[in-house]
Amino acid sequence: RKHQIAGTEEAVVSTQSTGEKRPVIVHRAVLGTIERMTGILTEHFAGKWPFWLSPRQVMVIPVMPMFNDYAIQIRDKLHNQHIVIDTDLDDGATLNKKVRNAQLAQYNFIFVVGEKEQNSGTVNVRTRDNVVHGEHTIEDITEKLIRLRDSKSNVDNLE
Numbered sequence: 539r540k541h542q543i544a545g546t547e548e549a550v551v552s553t554q555s556t557g558e559k560r561p562v563i564v565h566r567a568v569l570g571t572i573e574r575m576t577g578i579l580t581e582h583f584a585g586k587w588p589f590w591l592s593p594r595q596v597m598v599i600p601v602m603p604m605f606n607d608y609a610i611q612i613r614d615k616l617h618n619q620h621i622v623i624d625t626d627l628d629d630g631a632t633l634n635k636k637v638r639n640a641q642l643a644q645y646n647f648i649f650v651v652g653e654k655e656q657n658s659g660t661v662n663v664r665t666r667d668n669v670v671h672g673e674h675t676i677e678d679i680t681e682k683l684i685r686l687r688d689s690k691s692n693v694d695n696l697e
Contacts (some may be wrong), residue, residue, distance in 0.1 A: 541554055549629060565694065585644055586644075586666070588692045589647075589694050590686070590690045593622065595621055596616060596621060596622070597607045597645040597649070598612050598626070599648060599649065601628075601635060601653075602652065604628045605651055605653070606625075607650055607653070608650075608651055609625045609627065615676060621684070624645075637650070639663070641667075641668065646694050647665060648665070649661040649662065650662040650664070658675075659675055660674060663679060671696055683696075
């Protein structure tokens with residue numbers, strides 16, 4: 539589909555005595571084009587922004603409150619690499635509820651961490667579409683996310 543983003547509009551008036559036509563008003567929509575472009579992108583991606591453009595790239599979810607510190611440690615490591623990452627430390631929500639909330643919020647990737655992941659220095663990775671990628675070391679997943687972000691791909695492929 540072709541989109542028109544920027545626009546300039548002229549109103550032309552002809553004088554009765556000479557018959558000349560001259561522009562009277564020139565209207566240029568610059569800020570409106572930013573809003574229009576954002577609207578077009580939102581519609582095109584249906585709210586599922588590609589990783590490099592997403593305002594919600596990664597959510598880290600600990601399976602129990604005793605793993606909150608590990609989740610925060612992962613968040614800090616990826617944040618230092620300029621990855622947009624959040625943690626869900628709500629002790630009152632179940633694991634399934636936390637994962638569902640992250641999917642509804644359209645986080646590109648959801649990291650689930652527990653005892654096994656903490657002991658091995660890994661994260662369990664899934665997507666907002668519930669595709670499970672399994673366990674990855676923190677170094678490996680950080681490298682893959684940086685490569686995905688820098689590629690500016692419209693496909694969230696970790697390979």
